[in-house]
Amino acid sequence: MKMPRFDTVIHAPNRLQICAFLAPLEEAEFQVLRAELDVSDSVLSKHIKQLEEVGYVKQRKSKMNGRRRTWACLTGKGRRAFECHVKELKRLVDSAEKSTHAVNA
Amino acid sequence: MAENEVRIETSEVRESLDSIEGMERAAVKRVIPPLWFGASIALLAGALVALSVAGLREYHVYIILLMVFVLVWKAQNTGVSARQFPSKLTAVALSIVIPLFFLLVVGAQALVGVLGSVWAPLSAGVILAVTVFALSLFERRWHLTKISVEAGA
DSSP, rough: OOOOOOOOHHHHHHHHHHHHHHEEEEEEEEHHHHHHHHHOOHHHHHHHHHHHHTSSSSEEEETTEEEEEEEEEEEHHHHHHHHHEEEEHHHHHHHHHHHHHHHHO | OOHHHHHHHHHHHHHHHHHHHHHHHHHHHHOOHHHHHHHHHHHHHOOHHHHHHHGGGGHHHHHHHHHHHHHHHHHHHEEEESSSSSOHHHHHHHHHHHHHHHHHHHHHHHHHHHHHHHHHHHHHHHHHHHHHHHHHHHHHHHHHHHHHHHOOO
16 A cells, blocks of 8 residues: 655656656656646656656657657656655645644634 | 654655656646657548548558558657557547447448438548547546545645
8 A cells, every 4th residue: 555655856836847747647748748837848857857766757758750769758657656646735735625624613 | 853753764765755746747747649659540530531541541550551651650759668668548548439330330331322422431530539539538537547646735
């Protein structure tokens, strides 16, 4: 069972969005990710590299019609870490709501 | 002060969860097969059954190659690939289409004497093409409804 765990690497807004976009997919092309996040190539590369360094994301290069394309995907470790992080965020919201109700009661 | 800090953190967490939902929806939206994809696969499936009924099996290989080309082209041009292939809905659709394919081939071959060697294969092809296209439209609609329900929730 996956335990809720706050992950500082994932929590940065852009990295969180990258993981959230990749979570329901097998893989996504770099250009698609860039368009969805609305960031520059260098910003996206930096965040992907950071996720790659901790083993959460894997990159693959392919060539089609003479054009080089980069694909990114979440690794098993990355997928688990993202799921645990989302669980932790939900747990934080739940506990905050409970404490608000307790104060109001 | 401490209470303020908790409120700020909670709102940040909520924002993060909203952002996650938004990105997941965007990813699912990208995976939804485009209309042209459903239409091309429907036409090719229809052609396959029509050729089978007409006894022109030597042309099957071209139709299958075209189907592979359409699948690869779609995967390359949408820039994303689905995690589960085939999806549950696609698997259900295939379980309807594959038996229907054979049923139409056998049925249309039996009706060649009545409908003629042109209309029997054409009718079978049209029936399969319409079914495949309807299933693709249903899948698209199902995904779009799911996304809008989640967005409204």
